[in-house]
Amino acid sequence: xxxxxxxxxxxxxxxxxxxxxxxxxxxxxxxxxxxxxxxxxxxxxxxxxxxxxxxxxxxxxxxxxxxxxxxxxxxxxxxxxxxxxxxxxxxxxxxxxxxxxxxxxxxxxxxxxxxxxxxxxxxxxxxxxxxxxxxxxxxxxxxxxxxxxxxxxxxxxxxxxxxxxxxxxxxxxxxxxxxxxxxxxxxxxxxxxxxxxxxxxxxxxxxxxxxxxxxxxxxxxxxxxxxxxxxxxxxxxxxxxxxxxxxxxxxxxxxxxxxxxxxxxxxxxxxxxxxxxxxxxxxxxxxxxx
Amino acid sequence: xxxxxxxxxxxxxxxxxxxxxxxxxxxxxxxxxxxxxxxxxxxxxxxxxxxxxxxxxxxxxxxxxxxxxxxxxxxxxxxxxxxxxxxxxxxxxxxxxxxxxxxxxxxxxxxxxxxxxxxxxxxxxxxxxxxxxxxxxxxxxxxxxxxxxxxxxxxxxxxxxxxxxxxxxxxxxxxxxxxxxxxxxxxxxxxxxxxxxxxxxxxxxxxxxxxxxxxxxxxxxxxxxxxxxxxxxxxxxxxxxxxxxxxxxxxxxxxxxxxxxxxxxxxxxxxxxxxxxxxxxxxxxxxxxxxxxxxxxxxxxxxxxxxxxxxxxxxxxxxxxxxxxxxxxxxxxxxxxxxxxxxxxxxxxxxxxxxxxxxxxxxxxxxxxxxxxxxxxxxxxxxxxxxxxxxxxxxxx
Numbered sequence: 001x002x003x004x005x006x007x008x009x010x011x012x013x014x015x016x017x018x019x020x021x022x023x024x025x026x027x028x029x030x031x032x033x034x035x036x037x038x039x040x041x042x043x044x045x046x047x048x049x050x051x052x053x054x055x056x057x058x059x060x061x062x063x064x065x066x067x068x069x070x071x072x073x074x075x076x077x078x079x080x081x082x083x084x085x086x087x088x089x090x091x092x093x094x095x096x097x098x099x100x101x102x103x104x105x106x107x108x109x110x111x112x113x114x115x116x117x118x119x120x121x122x123x124x125x126x127x128x129x130x131x132x133x134x135x136x137x138x139x140x141x142x143x144x145x146x147x148x149x150x151x152x153x154x155x156x157x158x159x160x161x162x163x164x165x166x167x168x169x170x171x172x173x174x175x176x177x178x179x180x181x182x183x184x185x186x187x188x189x190x191x192x193x194x195x196x197x198x199x200x201x202x203x204x205x206x207x208x209x210x211x212x213x214x215x216x217x218x219x220x221x222x223x224x225x226x227x228x229x230x231x232x233x234x235x236x237x238x239x240x241x242x243x244x245x246x247x248x249x250x251x252x253x254x255x256x257x258x259x260x261x262x263x264x265x266x267x268x269x270x271x272x273x274x275x276x277x278x279x280x281x282x283x284x285x286x287x288x289x290x
Numbered sequence: 291x292x293x294x295x296x297x298x299x300x301x302x303x304x305x306x307x308x309x310x311x312x313x314x315x316x317x318x319x320x321x322x323x324x325x326x327x328x329x330x331x332x333x334x335x336x337x338x339x340x341x342x343x344x345x346x347x348x349x350x351x352x353x354x355x356x357x358x359x360x361x362x363x364x365x366x367x368x369x370x371x372x373x374x375x376x377x378x379x380x381x382x383x384x385x386x387x388x389x390x391x392x393x394x395x396x397x398x399x400x401x402x403x404x405x406x407x408x409x410x411x412x413x414x415x416x417x418x419x420x421x422x423x424x425x426x427x428x429x430x431x432x433x434x435x436x437x438x439x440x441x442x443x444x445x446x447x448x449x450x451x452x453x454x455x456x457x458x459x460x461x462x463x464x465x466x467x468x469x470x471x472x473x474x475x476x477x478x479x480x481x482x483x484x485x486x487x488x489x490x491x492x493x494x495x496x497x498x499x500x501x502x503x504x505x506x507x508x509x510x511x512x513x514x515x516x517x518x519x520x521x522x523x524x525x526x527x528x529x530x531x532x533x534x535x536x537x538x539x540x541x542x543x544x545x546x547x548x549x550x551x552x553x554x555x556x557x558x559x560x561x562x563x564x565x566x567x568x569x570x571x572x573x574x575x576x577x578x579x580x581x582x583x584x585x586x587x588x589x590x591x592x593x594x595x596x597x598x599x600x601x602x603x604x605x606x607x608x609x610x611x612x613x614x615x616x617x618x619x620x621x622x623x624x625x626x627x628x629x630x631x632x633x634x635x636x637x638x639x640x641x642x643x644x645x646x647x648x649x650x651x652x653x654x655x656x657x658x659x660x661x662x663x664x665x666x667x668x669x670x671x672x673x674x675x676x677x678x679x680x681x682x683x684x685x686x687x
Contacts, residue, residue, distance in 0.1 A: 027621070075520060101521035102413060103491045109418040110450040139620035139653055154566020156618040159652060160675065163618075180565060183418045209566055212415045236569035239554075239576045240585070247550045247565025247587045249520065250415070255433075260573075277577055278570035279676035 002129040002174045003149070003194040003201075004092055004120065005068060009133055012060045012090075013038040014081045015072035017048050024072060024096075024137050025049055031134040036064040057088040070126060070135050071095040078122060079104035086115040093185070094135050095122035102249070105183040112185070119185025123248065125155035125177035136177060146171015148285055149195030151188055151218075152207035153180045153248065157236060157278065161205050164282025170289060173201045180209065180248025189218035196222070196229055203230050203289055205281060206272065208263060210237035211252045215263045219270035230288045233272040234281055235260040291517045294342045296391045297531045298495075298513030305486035307479060308509040310501070312393030314342065321367035322360050324392040334394035339366045341387040344536040346514065347377035347431075353387065356395070363392065388535055396511060400504025406511075407466055407502070408432055409480070411487040411495040414447060421447045422454075422484060424462055428499035454484040468502070475508035490528060491521030540606050547599045549588060556581025558682060559604035559613040559644075561597070563588055563622070571616045574675065578683040583610045588617075593626070598634035605641065612645045612685045614678060619652035628658035632665045645670060645685040649678035 005011070011028075015021040016038020026049055029035050037052040037060050044055030052064065060066040069090045073081040078097040085093045100122050112119055120127055126136015130143040142159055144166045152158040158177055165172065176191045178184055188208060195201045208215035215235060222231055238260040240246050242253045253259050267274045275284050293301065299309040311332055313324035325337050341353030348354050353375045357363045367390050376384035397404050406428030414421045425443045427435045436443055444465050448454050456477070463476035479500070487495050496514040503509065522529040534542055544551030550565070554572075558580035562568035565587050572582035584607070588600055597615075604613055617627045631648055649672040650658040662671040670685070672678040 076523065099520045101491055101524075102493060102518050103488060103521060106413070106418060106420060106450045137621065142620070142652065152566070154564060156562075156564030156620070157566035157570055159618050159620055160567060160570075163651065164675075182413060182415050207566070209569060234570075236566050236573065238573040239556075239582050240569060240572070241552075241554065244552050244585075246552060246569050246585050251565060251569065277574060277676070277679075278567075279574065279674070279679065 002132060003198050004118070004127045004129070004174060004176065005133040005135045006129050007034060007132040009034055009068040009092070009135070010036045010064060010066050011068045011070060011133070011135055012036060012057070012064070012066040013070050013072065014057065014085065015074075016040050016053055017043055018072060021072035022049065027140070028134050031140040033133045033135060036060075036066055057084045057090060061088045061090065066090060068092040068135065069094065071097060073097060075099040075101070079108045082108050082119060083111050086112045086117045086119075090117055092118050092120070094120045094124070094126050095185070096124060096126060096137060097121075098123040100181070102182055105181065109183055109185070120176065121179040121184060123181040124179030124184070125158060127174060127176050128172070129174045130172050138175070138177070142166065143175060144171040147173055147200055147202040148205060149173045149198065149201040149203070150175035150205045150207070151191040151195065152177055153209050153250075154207060154236065157207055160278065161207060161281045165205065165285050168282045168286035170285060173198060180250050182212070182250040187217065188214040189221045192218045192222060192231065196225065201229065203232065203285055205285060206231050206233045208233070208235045209248065209251050210235070210240050210246065210260050211250045211254065211258050213258065216266040219267045219272050222272065223270035227271045231272045232281060232284045232288065233264070233267040233274045234278055235263045235267070236278065291519055291522065291529070291532055292344045292536070293515040293517065293531055294344065294533065295340065295513050296342060298515035299510060301490060301515060301528070302483065302486050302510055302513060305489065306482040307486060308475070308507060309513075310393050310396045310509055310511045312340075312391045314389050314391050315367065316389040317371060318364050318367040321390060321392055322364050325357070325360055325363045328392060328394055332394045336395035337363060338393045338395060339363065339370060340391040340393055341370050341375050342389045342391055343375055343380075343385040343387055344533070345377050345379040345385055347379050348375065351375050351377040351384070353377065385536070396501055396503055396509060398504060402502075402504050402506065404504050405502040406499035408435070409483070409497045409500045411484060411492070413493065417447065419447050419450055420487065421445045422462065422480065424466065426466055432498065448484060453488070454481055470506065472502050472506040472508060475506065479508045491518045491525060492516065493518045540603060544586070544603045547603070549586060549596075549600055549603065551603060552585040553607070554582050554584050555609070556583040557609050557611045558686070559583045559607065559610040560616065561586050561588055561600045561604065561613065562616045563618060567616065567618060571614060574679045575614060575682060578679040578686070580612070580682055580686050583607050594630040594633035594637070597627070597630040598637055601634055601638060601642065605644075610644055612647065612682060614682055615646065615648040616675070616678060617650050619650060619654065619658070623654045624650040624652055624658035625654040625661055628661040631669065632661065632667060635667050635669065647672060647678055647681045647685065649673065649675065651675070
């Protein structure tokens with residue numbers, strides 16, 4: 001098993017013919033991902049990377065049974081793209097775009113609340129199930145198949161964690177980049193829950209950062225559900241000053257309760273195996289799974 | 291992006307929010323003219339001179355003064371303009387005051403006692419909805435109110451799809467203990483304030499205090515406005531209000547070069563790809579006995595030009611004793627980054643006087659390490675994260 005994406009996912013790329021969309025779609029296809037087409041309004045009927053281009057997401061759903069979408073649309077139009085996917089009945093929507101106005105995401109979140117879909121991101125590296133589907137911008141070769149699930153707000157830190165896990169002789173079930181924006185579709189808790197319910201996943205790596213309450217919420221849920229699988233936690237930003245945005249729009253310390261230190265304390269109290277150094281993630285996983 | 295008080299108030303006013311009126315001036319002569327004009331327009335007999343800097347707590351540092359005559363306007367303005375204003379929210383050296391707001395006196399006597407309230411509009415990250423936070427305890431630090439009397443802080447969450455409703459505005463006005471004309475004024479105030487927040491793509495409005503005057507008007511006496519940088523593309527008029535003098539000069543330069551940079555106080559500079567990895571690198575520097583001098587995300591394309599720009603920006607800080615480059619190569623290949631570092635180093639000649647530790651991991655990491663090691667340059671290479679940290683520790687020792 002795996003979560004969110006696998007070899008049977010019918011994936012379309014929104015923003016297919018643009019620079020980012022073209023580059024990453026070819027990488028995804030080269031990885032063996034089942035990309036069934038793409039959407040670029042006004043370019044319907046053309047063929048791009050040997051796949052059909054559609055004007056609308058609905059058309060892609062009707063003609064090639066798309067059920068998963070990855071979005072590379074520029075920030076000004078990305079919110080609209082997410083809502084289009086949700087309205088067309090796409091089940092898993094993965095939005096890579098960085099820099100979407102928060103006001104747009106407030107509307108998107110309310111709009112998709114009662115739709116039968118799951119949004120991952122925005123401002124995320126995507127989701128990868130090694131050996132089956134790479135629906136994102138991560139370097140595929142780092143992620144070897146295995147039994148460790150990863151949930152992370154950060155792109156390169158996800159690669160770092162996966163690399164460390166693999167070098168310890170283990171592998172990844174699914175790695176979920178949930179994104180670093182203030183409003184994201186899938187929360188840390190929801191992503192952890194998916195992996196907790198996945199039979200193949202034996203250990204979960206949860207990588208968070210300063211700002212917001214998502215990691216604390218996830219940790220409390222893990223404990224309330226009986227700590228069924230070991231979770232290794234790391235929080236980036238122990239040295240970040242208060243009130244400054246650290247790259248990710250959501251990475252900002254607002255009060256005493258969303259510092260790295262406060263989050264690490266809550267994680268520990270809820271039975272998460274907290275590492276204080278990003279260099280120790282892989283070693284901690286190995287120590288637990290040994 | 292932050293606005294000055296006077297800019298924030300003008301923004302609010304353009305959406306129908308009543309404000310304490312004022313005119314901004316950048317020298318004491320203009321301040322006197324502004325005071326005269328304001329007296330004519332509003333009938334005010336006294337004025338408040340308010341330093342315009344991007345920091346709160348200005349009154350505590352002597353940046354807000356009452357003036358009862360034009361002569362006082364002149365002396366007070368002369369004293370404030372050009373001063374280094376130190377407040378609880380600035381650094382120890384303070385912030386230079388470039389302009390003052392000459393504002394009407396709104397605490398005039400009348401039938402009722404003036405009353406102050408607190409009101410802010412912001413995103414509730416837990417629900418993904420905007421909310422109005424308000425309190426009867428205006429004019430004080432809201433963190434103090436939250437600590438001592440949390441039951442006096444109320445919140446009202448707004449449905450993004452239908453916006454603020456009349457019953458919500460009424461509820462806020464009633465919770466603030468208002469009735470009669472003041473109640474009606476507050477309903478209009480709250481509704482306009484929320485509309486302004488949404489329409490201007492703000493990420494924070496803080497009005498402290500909101501004042502009920504002695505004749506039952508409701509108005510904003512102060513304004514703290516933060517706008518969403520990602521939405522400025524559709525608000526060219528608001529983007530033009532940016533005051534670069536209020537920002538860190540190195541950060542402004544870095545941003546112009548497309549680098550995500552935050553200036554910090556430490557002694558080890560760093561250059562990293564990705565925000566999460568950059569923060570983690572800062573943490574690891576600290577654990578190695580150093581202190582991070584900056585946050586710097588170079589993004590996905592770490593070519594020679596970008597690396598050189600980043601080096602130059604990091605080295606503007608004299609406290610930097612070493613630089614740690616930490617790149618996890620995914621799509622971007624490590625050997626290309628390594629070449630970028632080598633080219634940048636050669637271009638800069640003698641400008642680099644501190645040890646540089648380069649850790650490259652991911653795609654073509656081995657080739658990258660060889661390139662660095664064979665370059666003949668004074669660059670220390672590493673592949674593992676901990677190894678890089680240990681090398682930082684060595685060079686600092």
